[in-house]
Amino acid sequence: MGLKQNMRDVFTPQFKGFFWSNLVGISIIGITKYLMTENGSGVIVFSEFVVIPILMGMISGWFWQDLGLVTRRLALYSCYNSFLAIGLSFIFLGEGIICLVIVSPLIFCFMLLGTIFGKGIYKKNNDKLNVSIVFILAVVFVTDTLSKHEYENEVSDTIVVNAPPGRVWQNVVAFKRINVPAQFWLFRLGLPSPVESTVTGYYRGAGRKCIFSNNYVFDETISTYDISKNLTFDIVNQPKDPEIMNHIAILRGQFLLKDNGNGTTTLTGNSWYRLYVFPIWYYDIWAKSITRNVHLRVMQHIKELSEK
Amino acid sequence: MFQFVVKYLGFLKSAPLFPQVFESFLILWTLISRPVILDYVDDIRSKVLTWPNTSVSLHKYGGIQFNHGNKEIGHIHGNGILDIILSRKLKAQLIKEGLAKPHHVFPKSGWISFHLYNEKDKIMALELLHRSYSKILLSN
Numbered sequence: 001m002g003l004k005q006n007m008r009d010v011f012t013p014q015f016k017g018f019f020w021s022n023l024v025g026i027s028i029i030g031i032t033k034y035l036m037t038e039n040g041s042g043v044i045v046f047s048e049f050v051v052i053p054i055l056m057g058m059i060s061g062w063f064w065q066d067l068g069l070v071t072r073r074l075a076l077y078s079c080y081n082s083f084l085a086i087g088l089s090f091i092f093l094g095e096g097i098i099c100l101v102i103v104s105p106l107i108f109c110f111m112l113l114g115t116i117f118g119k120g121i122y123k124k125n126n127d128k129l130n131v132s133i134v135f136i137l138a139v140v141f142v143t144d145t146l147s148k149h150e151y152e153n154e155v156s157d158t159i160v161v162n163a164p165p166g167r168v169w170q171n172v173v174a175f176k177r178i179n180v181p182a183q184f185w186l187f188r189l190g191l192p193s194p195v196e197s198t199v200t201g202y203y204r205g206a207g208r209k210c211i212f213s214n215n216y217v218f219d220e221t222i223s224t225y226d227i228s229k230n231l232t233f234d235i236v237n238q239p240k241d242p243e244i245m246n247h248i249a250i251l252r253g254q255f256l257l258k259d260n261g262n263g264t265t266t267l268t269g270n271s272w273y274r275l276y277v278f279p280i281w282y283y284d285i286w287a288k289s290i291t292r293n294v295h296l297r298v299m300q301h302i303k304e305l306s307e308k
Numbered sequence: 309m310f311q312f313v314v315k316y317l318g319f320l321k322s323a324p325l326f327p328q329v330f331e332s333f334l335i336l337w338t339l340i341s342r343p344v345i346l347d348y349v350d351d352i353r354s355k356v357l358t359w360p361n362t363s364v365s366l367h368k369y370g371g372i373q374f375n376h377g378n379k380e381i382g383h384i385h386g387n388g389i390l391d392i393i394l395s396r397k398l399k400a401q402l403i404k405e406g407l408a409k410p411h412h413v414f415p416k417s418g419w420i421s422f423h424l425y426n427e428k429d430k431i432m433a434l435e436l437l438h439r440s441y442s443k444i445l446l447s448n
Contacts, residue, residue, distance in 0.1 A: 059359045071347075072346040072350075079336070109336065113328055113329060117366070275365050
């Protein structure tokens with residue numbers, strides 16, 4: 001009797017809403033992640049960031065429907081649930097903190113959407129409708145998970161360096177350590193930023209290393225070595241960082257130098273990457289922004305070294 | 309932000325889920341910036357539901373929609389913007405008195421937008437909704 005009472009005290013509708021929604025959410029994502037990694041794709045599909053939070057919101061809404069929660073309280077509970085889901089993703093799914101910061105707006109938004117949506121449809125007391133919606137979500141999830149996902153993009157940035165191409169070239173192939181603190185907010189939050197580049201030789205086929213602030217190294221091979229004009233390198237190995245692994249692959253980097261004929265050089269930095277996280281409309285904004293800030297940090301450093 | 313999305317991303321309002329997703333953002337933003345607005349919305353909802361033959365549903369472009377039978381009385385967004393359809397005469401009068409603004413998407417229609425900021429606005433919002441409700445009753 002005492003134990004039953006204690007159980008009832010612990011397993012309140014509030015607790016069940018948090019518990020079951022997260023258990024279902026983490027389980028589905030964990031199983032999907034395992035299966036997707038097993039079959040080699042390793043892609044994280046849009047459903048995992050959209051359908052699962054909506055489903056989690058609907059599950060929690062199911063347990064909270066009789067609590068008479070006002071909108072403010074419901075939204076607050078939904079936020080707590082999102083924080084919990086993000087925390088559990090960090091612990092059980094091994095996601096990096098920056099990744100979770102990036103994904104959090106989707107989680108907060110779609111979790112609340114599911115909770116409010118659930119509140120609306122449960123009131124109708126129509127089991128057919130409820131089952132149909134869960135069925136539609138399941139169909140979307142399975143179809144999306146089994147669909148082929150491929151996305152590659154290029155980011156290009158340009159600056160003008162007040163030095164001739166010959167002098168800029170010396171700092172493009174390899175450059176000394178960047179000691180200036182990073183300004184980009186994600187770098188300041190802990191996302192590794194580029195600090196140094198080294199090479200094994202000055203020729204096509206030479207090895208190049210791009211070293212990041214946490215000592216992670218991107219191993220590269222120089223594929224085009226056109227002095228004072230074009231340095232292109234393929235990334236042959238990237239660090240196994242939880243912020244990067246299974247999310248993005250940097251494929252190639254390039255520096256193009258154009259002599260402006262007035263003692264200045266137009267320096268263009270290009271990067272090609274492949275995304276393993278979807279939806280593209282959301283993640284590509286972040287990927288572009290991060291890549292652009294990597295470019296600008298390196299190119300600004302090259303500019304300062306060349307103009308000395 | 310609301311005006312920006314309405315102006316530049318308004319064409320997405322028919323895209324599946326987009327209005328609802330945006331509405332969730334509005335509620336989250338209101339929860340952070342002016343949480344009391346969410347309480348006003350709940351109070352308005354409770355009061356409207358005491359009027360005979362009224363119901364609430366999710367508005368197709370996001371927000372809570374108040375209905376009398378199959379007719380819409382008005383709808384309110386998560387950031388406290390109440391949209392109501394009134395007669396053009398009443399709309400002109402309310403705008404002239406500074407009590408309402410033309411609708412944030414359809415300024416030339418009979419719709420008006422009313423922004424909730426405080427307790428007094430809540431009472432005024434209920435008054436406006438009641439006028440729309442009465443108009444529907446009369447038309448029936």
